[in-house]
Amino acid sequence: MVKRKAKKFFQGIINSEKSGGMLLMAALILSLLLANSSYNDHFESILSYTTGIGSMQMSLTHWINDGLMAIFFLLVGLEIKKELVEGELADFKKAALPIIAAIGGMIVPALIYTAINWGSPTAHGWGIPMATDIAFAIAVLSLLGNRVHPALKVFLIALAIVDDLGAILVVAIFYTAEIHWLALGIAFLLLGILITLNKLKVMSLWIYLIPGLVLWYFMHHSGIHATIAGVLLAFCIPLKHKSGASPLNQLEHILAKPVNLIIMPVFALANTNISLNAEMFSSIFSSLGLAIILGLFVGKTIGVFGSSFLAVKLGVAKLPKNTSWATLAATGTLAGIGFTMSIFIAMLSFDDKTYVDTAKISILTASFLSGLVAYTLLRLLSKSPKVK
Secondary structure, X not given: OHHHHXXXXXXXXXXXXXXXXXXXXXXXXXXXXXHOOOOHHHHHHHHOOEXXXXXXXXXXXXXXXXHHHHHHHHHHHHHHHHHHHHOOOOOHHHHHHHHHHHHHHXXXXXXXXXXXXXXXXXXXXXXXXXXXXXXXXXXXXXXXXXXXXXXXXHHHHHHHHHHHHHHHHHHHHHOOOOOOHHHHHHHHHHHHHHHHHHHOOOOOHHHHHHHHHHHHHHHHHHOOOOOHHHHHHHOOOOOOOOOOOOHHHHHHXXXXXXXXXXXXXXXXXXXXXXXXXXXXXXXXXXXXXXXXXXXXXHHHHHHHHHHHHHHHHXXXXXXXXXXXXXXXXXXXXXXXXXXXXHHHHHHHHXXXXXXXXXXXXXXXHHHHHHHHHHHHHHHHHOOOOOOO
C-alpha cells in the first residue's frame, strides 16, 4: 500500500516537474529576450514597481522572491516531510544512498568554490553551487523517455529533496543578515502554536494556513529570510488522519501545479533578466564565474559519484536497481543543473549587481553544460544492456 502511494507520489512529481521544467525554460528565454531588447527599461520599471501596505511595501521583484517563493518553499517542505515519514527517505537502507550522494554533492561544490574564491570579496557565495534544480533535471530526464529506468528517476528526486533541505538550512543559518529578536520570538511563538495544533490532531488546513501567513510576516521582519516560514509551516501540517484523509497530501495537490507552472516560471522571468554583452560573457572566466561553473558542472559529478561509490563499497548503501556506475555518474552531472535555488542564493550572497549578474550567467552556463552532457551520456548509456 505504502509502495503504491510512494510510486503515485513520485509519478505526480515527475509529471508536474516535467511541464514546469519546460515553462521554466520558456520563462528564462523570454526574460533574456526582454532584458536585451528595447523593452528592457519598461521591464525593469515593472519589476521595481513598489506596492504594499505599511511596513510591507516592497518592489514586485521582492514580492516574488520573498512572497511567492515562500509558497515554493512550502511545497518543498511538504515533499521533504512526506519523504522522511513514509517515502524513500523513511527507510534508512533505501535512503542511505541519495542522502549520502546529496551531502557529497553539496560539500564538494562548496569546497571548489571556496578554494577558488578564498579571501576574495566573493567568498560568501560558496552556497551557490550546492543546489540542484529538480524541475530542469526532471525535464532533461523526460526527454529520454523510457530509456532511463524509473529507479534512477526516484534516486534523482530523493537526492534533490535532500539537496533542497541542505540548501534551506544553508540559507537559514549562513545567509541571514541582522536578526531582530522580538520579531523572531513572535515567529517561534507562532511556530509553537502550529506544532501544538498538530499534536492536538487539528486537521483543517485553514487553521494552519492563517497562522502560517502571520508566521511569514514576522519571519520577514526578523531578518531570517521569509521563505523559511514556508518550510516551518510545512513540517506542522498533519500527514495522516485516522479517517484516512491527509491534509498534507491535500495541500501538496493544491500547490504542485501553481508552483511548478506559475511561481517558478515567474521567478525565472523576474530574476534572469541579464543584459548580455562581451564583458558579461568574459565574466564567466573570473574567479566567481569559474568557481560556480566548476562547482556545479564538475563538483556535483565528483561529489555525487564519489560519495555514492564510497557508500556502496563500505556496505552502507546499494546501487539502485538496473543502474550502473556510469549512469550514476551521469546522474551526478545532471544534478549540476542549479538554476532556481542557485540564483536565489546568489541574490542573497551579493549586494553588487555586477557580482549577481556574473553569478547568474555562470549558473546558466553550468546548468546548460550539465544538462547537455548528462543527456548525451544517459542517451549513449541507455543502449547498454546494463540500463533497461
